[in-house]
Amino acid sequence: MFQSLLAKLSGSHSGEKCWQLIEQGAQVIDVRSPEEFASGHLPQAINVPLPTLDQWLHQVDNKQHPFVLYCGAGIRAQKGCDILKANGFECVINGGSLKDLVCCQPTR
Numbered sequence: 001m002f003q004s005l006l007a008k009l010s011g012s013h014s015g016e017k018c019w020q021l022i023e024q025g026a027q028v029i030d031v032r033s034p035e036e037f038a039s040g041h042l043p044q045a046i047n048v049p050l051p052t053l054d055q056w057l058h059q060v061d062n063k064q065h066p067f068v069l070y071c072g073a074g075i076r077a078q079k080g081c082d083i084l085k086a087n088g089f090e091c092v093i094n095g096g097s098l099k100d101l102v103c104c105q106p107t108r
Contacts (some may be wrong), residue, residue, distance in 0.1 A: 015104025018068050018095040023080070026091075030098070031080040036072065042101060050076045053066035053083050066091035073097050 022028055028045040030037050037047040048056045050071070067084065068078040074096040084092045095101050 003038040008052070015017075015096070018093060018101060019104060019106055021066055021068055021093060023032055026068045028065055028095075029069045029080065030100075031069055031071050031076045035079055041087060041098065042070070044094075045070075048080075055081050057087050057089070060089075061083050063087075063089045064091060066093065066094040068093045070101055074100075 018026075022044065027043055028082075029052040030041050030045040030047050031053065032041075032047070033049050036045060037045075037049075041047065054091065068087065069080045069092065071077040071080075074094060077094045081092045081094045
């Protein structure tokens with residue numbers, strides 16, 4: 001299901017493509033601090049601050065499930081993607097910044 005879309009993606013991605021993955025069931029991870037998360041986040045996101053990502057990844061059963069990471073500007077999200085990929089996660093996408101994803105969020 002995700003493979004055709006994931007095959008088209010590499011590096012940091014457009015918000016539209018990230019939303020396609022999210023709508024297909026990708027887990028959304030906000031790697032900002034708890035304080036940043038509390039000030040506003042995507043409703044479907046979980047908060048896994050970048051410094052705690054190493055501990056969190058050991059709790060994940062399915063490393064093939066797609067993950068979309070975001071932060072304030074995209075830099076921490078890319079670091080998070082690098083950490084997950086180095087630990088065997090196959091489908092991790094840098095969604096960039098929260099602002100970019102909110103701007104591209106499909107309307108219902």
